[in-house]
Amino acid sequence: xxxxxxxxxxxxxxxxxxxxxxxxxxxxxxxxxxxxxxxxxxxxxxxxxxxxxxxxxxxxxxxxxxxxxxxxxxxxxxxxxxxxxxxxxxxxxxxxxxxxxxxxxxxxxxxxxxx
Amino acid sequence: xxxxxxxxxxxxxxxxxxxxxxxxxxxxxxxxxxxxxxxxxxxxxxxxxxxxxxxxxxxxxxxxxxxxxxxxxxxxxxxxxxxxxxxxxxxxxxxxxxxxxxxxxxxxxxxxxxx
DNA sequence: CCAAGTGTTCGATGGGCATCATACAGTTCA
DNA sequence: TGAACTGTATGATGCCCATCGAACACTTGG
Numbered sequence: 562x563x564x565x566x567x568x569x570x571x572x573x574x575x576x577x578x579x580x581x582x583x584x585x586x587x588x589x590x591x592x593x594x595x596x597x598x599x600x601x602x603x604x605x606x607x608x609x610x611x612x613x614x615x616x617x618x619x620x621x622x623x624x625x626x627x628x629x630x631x632x633x634x635x636x637x638x639x640x641x642x643x644x645x646x647x648x649x650x651x652x653x654x655x656x657x658x659x660x661x662x663x664x665x666x667x668x669x670x671x672x673x674x675x676x
Numbered sequence: 677x678x679x680x681x682x683x684x685x686x687x688x689x690x691x692x693x694x695x696x697x698x699x700x701x702x703x704x705x706x707x708x709x710x711x712x713x714x715x716x717x718x719x720x721x722x723x724x725x726x727x728x729x730x731x732x733x734x735x736x737x738x739x740x741x742x743x744x745x746x747x748x749x750x751x752x753x754x755x756x757x758x759x760x761x762x763x764x765x766x767x768x769x770x771x772x773x774x775x776x777x778x779x780x781x782x783x784x785x786x787x788x789x790x791x
Numbered sequence: 792c793c794a795a796g797t798g799t800t801c802g803a804t805g806g807g808c809a810t811c812a813t814a815c816a817g818t819t820c821a
Numbered sequence: 822t823g824a825a826c827t828g829t830a831t832g833a834t835g836c837c838c839a840t841c842g843a844a845c846a847c848t849t850g851g
Contacts, residue, residue: 572817573829585786586710593704594809615827625810627829646818646827661786663778671700671776687847688799709839730797740840742799761797761848793851800845808837815830821823 572643580637580653580660588661591636592668596621597629601638604652605669613647687758695752695768695775703776706751707783711736712744716753719767720784728762 591597596619603617614630615623630650633639637660640651658665706712711734718732729745730738745765748754752775755766773780 585783586708586713589704589708593701593708595701596809598701613827621809622811623828624812624830628809631829643817643828648828661782664782667776667779668700711839728797736839737841738798739800739842743839746799758847763798794849795851796849797847798845799847801843802841804839804841806837806839809835811832811834813831813833815828817827817829819824819826821825 574643575634575641575648577640578635578637580656583635583637583660585661588636588638588664591632591638592664594629594632596625597633598668600629600633601652601665601668604639604650605654605665609651610642610644610649612650613644614641614650615647689758690749690756690763692755693750693752695771698750698752698775700776703751703753703779706747706753707779709744709747711740712748713783715744715748716767716780716783719754719765720769720780724766725757725759725764727765728759729756729765730762 592601599619600617604612614626617626619626619629621629630639630641634641638653638657640653641648642651643649652665654665707716714734715732719727729741732741734741734744736744745754745756749756753768753772755768756763757766758764767780769780
């Protein structure tokens, strides 16, 4: 039978930050990076909990990728959950938008230019 | 009589960038800095063309300050005009807001925390 | 005409961050 | 059980950027 992550599981759960207690500067710095911007946009185009970390088309190695997701978590932008061997993601739309109204919309609508 | 900056003046006019052709990443990077954020906020609290570059209460030398204003110009956030020996500033509220709706409001309203 | 004030430019410096390669820890499946 | 896969942790590296000091250009007022 597939293991169900009983009694917490053996893996270290990802540390999350409540968007409510994220500073403006932290949020802006998190978002002012081409790779992370791409991650956010790609994530926004997918249903919640359907994208594992490795499933993003990003020109960096997996170590850097892991780092970027940590930054996004620290900015309250992304929530992660372990699902077997994979770690799946969810964009914290409403919570983040409550803290920084309009910012997420801006990133997702801004003419697609990332340069 | 006071000299009126006739026929263009001898000083190099500041180079401006139209907000309409500023990339999202450029705008975010410009704004994701504590000193520049403070400049924007202070500038937003003053009437247009009333603040010279040196009049801001910022913990950096004048060389760095000059650099920061250049970045803000390059992001389409600030317009500058020479007025005698001083260079006075104006926040390009409407133009910038037309390109990045809500971003400026976000910076100015975001709970005053800059950390 | 000279001194004081304002701002830019230049070169150098330091720190932070993005990245990588490697090693490691869990998970899945044959 | 062992090989393949997914992601994290660590140390090293390189680069970008914020900062500074100093020199320079221009303006203003004595």
